[in-house]
Amino acid sequence: IPWDEKIKKFQDWDMWLRVSDKYMIRHVPTITVKRYYHGNNLSFGKDTKKNYFQMLKKRIDKAKKERKFIKFMNIYSINIIKNLALHDSLDYANKLANEFHIKTSNYNTFACIGLYNLFRGKFNQALAPLNESLKRLPKDWKSFKQWKIENIMDIKAYLAQTYFHLGNIKTASRISKEVIKLMPAHKEGKITLTQCYIKMKKYSRALNLISGIELSPRVYNLRGFCYFGEKKYLLAAKEFNKAEMFEPDIIIY
Numbered sequence: 001i002p003w004d005e006k007i008k009k010f011q012d013w014d015m016w017l018r019v020s021d022k023y024m025i026r027h028v029p030t031i032t033v034k035r036y037y038h039g040n041n042l043s044f045g046k047d048t049k050k051n052y053f054q055m056l057k058k059r060i061d062k063a064k065k066e067r068k069f070i071k072f073m074n075i076y077s078i079n080i081i082k083n084l085a086l087h088d089s090l091d092y093a094n095k096l097a098n099e100f101h102i103k104t105s106n107y108n109t110f111a112c113i114g115l116y117n118l119f120r121g122k123f124n125q126a127l128a129p130l131n132e133s134l135k136r137l138p139k140d141w142k143s144f145k146q147w148k149i150e151n152i153m154d155i156k157a158y159l160a161q162t163y164f165h166l167g168n169i170k171t172a173s174r175i176s177k178e179v180i181k182l183m184p185a186h187k188e189g190k191i192t193l194t195q196c197y198i199k200m201k202k203y204s205r206a207l208n209l210i211s212g213i214e215l216s217p218r219v220y221n222l223r224g225f226c227y228f229g230e231k232k233y234l235l236a237a238k239e240f241n242k243a244e245m246f247e248p249d250i251i252i253y
Helices: 013-022 048-065 068-085 092-101 107-119 123-133 144-166 169-182 188-201 203-210 217-229 233-247
Strands: none
Touching: 048 068, 048 092, 048 123, 068 092, 068 107, 068 144, 107 123, 107 144, 123 144, 144 169, 144 188, 144 203, 169 188, 169 203, 169 233, 188 217, 203 217
16 A cells, blocks of 8 residues: 655545545554644644545545545544544534435434534533444444544544533533543543543542643643642743644633
């Protein structure tokens, strides 16, 4: 499978998607690489959002042409909607979510509708489809392949985030703990539970929880809030500066 040198960014993701078209890929539940963030990361550079959208649309158009759209979305839909939202392509995320939901109806389609509403800040509208998604899970979902279970844990974590934004910290905390219990390294579950601890002013517990998460603008941001809550203002300022260096538009919540 050749490396596409015409693509300026996301070449690795494009390659692995094309590999998955032809071969089975086995999940290895082990961290095998470390990622380093610095000011010149291509992932944070100019035209990142535009290049991501173009690459993804090319893949989806290919799936439609080959009449594999439903199969493609059943595998990748959760990450696709999330990444489109993070790359400011909410209109296309909405179009895909609705098209997917019209063509079929399962827990993935409801999750996509819920995620779209969550990422556009319509938390009340996100709540029902995310809950419906989990209600539609097959009874034997815990026997699914690992990547499918990870996707389901993503849905639960985003449901927890929805409850968090609606001010229901108790429910958000409970669901996040359920995610972490089944999948201790789950990033979104840990981040949401960290947010809950910050709201509860349990800053030391929040710092301990987030210490094992890969460093990113969101993690720097949350660490800043923990230090701010502990009145360690110089440490807080350093963390907030790191967050803004990589993601200038990050929302300090």
